[in-house]
Amino acid sequence: MTLTSWVPVPAESDFPVQNLPYGVFEPAGGAARVGVAIGEHVLDLAAALGDEVFARPSLNAFMAQGRRRWQEVRARITELLTDERHRPSAEPALHRLADVRLLMPFEVADYVDFYSSEHHAANIGRMFRPDSEPLMPNWKHLPVGYHGRAGTVVPSGTPIVRPNGQRKPPQATAPGFGPSQRLDIEAEVGFVVGTGSELGEPVALADFAEHVFGVCLVNDWSARDIQAWEYVPLGPFLGKSFATSVSPWIVPLDALEAARVAPPERDHELLGYLRDRADWGLDLTMRVRLNGHQVSEPPFATMYWTAAQQLAHMTVNGASLRTGDLYASGTVSGPEPGQRGSFMELSWGGKEPLELPGGGTRSFLEDGDEVTITATAPGADGVRIGFGEVTGRIEPAR
Structure with missing residues (x-):
């Protein structure tokens, strides 16, 4: 069974729900924060997950938490974006990619x-x-x-x-x-x-x-x-x-x-x-x-x-x-x-x-x-x- 999202994803999109890449974006009038791309949208993770580690202008703090945490968060995001029951709470955290500014996703150490x-x-x-x-x-x-x-x-x-x-x-x-x-x-x-x-x-x-x-x-x-x-x-x-x-x-x-x-x-x-x-x-x-x-x-x-x-x-x-x-x-x-x-x-x-x-x-x-x-x-x-x-x-x- 093919995994699909309730978020509309164009057929040729780089960002189906099987991808969920991380980035840092700045919404209009808002502060930079971490999100994941889904179709033509980005999901604000601080808002969707209620976790302040994502309310930062860099992925570094989240990345430092390790692989088990990465996998837990990915599973939770997938659930939010594929289960219709979560749509009322997750949909307000979506921003159109066309309306946000994408920034450097992480602080480069070496x-x-x-x-x-x-x-x-x-x-x-x-x-x-x-x-x-x-x-x-x-x-x-x-x-x-x-x-x-x-x-x-x-x-x-x-x-x-x-x-x-x-x-x-x-x-x-x-x-x-x-x-x-x-x-x-x-x-x-x-x-x-x-x-x-x-x-x-x-x-x-x-x-x-x-x-x-x-x-x-x-x-x-x-x-x-x-x-x-x-x-x-x-x-x-x-x-x-x-x-x-x-x-x-x-x-x-x-x-x-x-x-x-x-x-x-x-x-x-x-x-x-x-x-x-x-x-x-x-x-x-x-x-x-x-x-x-x-x-x-x-x-x-x-x-x-x-x-x-x-x-x-x-x-x-x-x-x-x-x-x-x-x-x-x-x-x-x-x-x-x-x-x-x-x-x-x-x-x-x-x-x-x-x-x-x-x-x-x-x-x-x-x-x-x-x-x-x-x-x-x-x-x-x-x-x-x-x-x-x-x-x-x-x-x-x-």
Whole structure:
């Protein structure tokens, strides 16, 4: 029997009752608070559940309560929205999404970005090391990543100012300074930590769902020319730290049970702490649009390293987790040209510019360009689970 809600949910909605993603919204004339999306509405949880933990402008306090509490609240919300008997008490707590302002859903504690798509890593390797193996020797032994800047993680819709920095074209003898000329995106999936861990205590693969609250969409904006000059020997810095955008909705792991798949086949044995015991690959289909025109459809199921393996590796040295930690998958790219998750790949480093409607072309982002990333996944009862969108428009350098 298919679960349905008494709240009207359009057939193509991202937010059926099987989803119930969490976000923070500001109603007209009201204070910011936590809600869940259902169809074209958001349910005010403080009003519907009578719990002050939701009368806050952040999910952090609720996330810190742990998985048992997450599951209890999800079951209660589902009951409220599917049992007609609860309609008289729950309906007044509904707000139309069109009438509210969506805000940053959680306070970011730390931010880590991985590099877990074999297709993306191999494409970058072929571009920059054409006479060598496309993957570095460590790539299939551990999830490669770097620590980013939590303070510049911003909500969807925040304008992205073109960054300035040092740039050194290959033919130049010395670097110059100015606005990035190779501004790019990275279409990624983010994982939000709900409960922390003790310093010195690694988090095992099997404990992934005890710590990770949910999943969002991420655009890790990248200045490729700044990055290329600075990243040797210590890796990404100013070419990445100016902005990372996240979607306003956090889809709970429990909504994604039907989307779980096995990761790609390994061609060698992994070390014990990374050896898969459960399938935590996710069958997400992402879509990247430039100024409303779809340019790519990256498949997340092809990612070599899963979110559970990333979490295990991130903490294997004893690094602790905190509520609000965000870690992202790295650019999602598939095996086909139309499945690449960055303009660096889509234009092959600028050598093969994308052709756009109306006769224009694009290698990297220009001022005024708007990029929107969306994603869907199979859900329970055969429905479609959506993640909303993460959007950003490029503004001129300052």
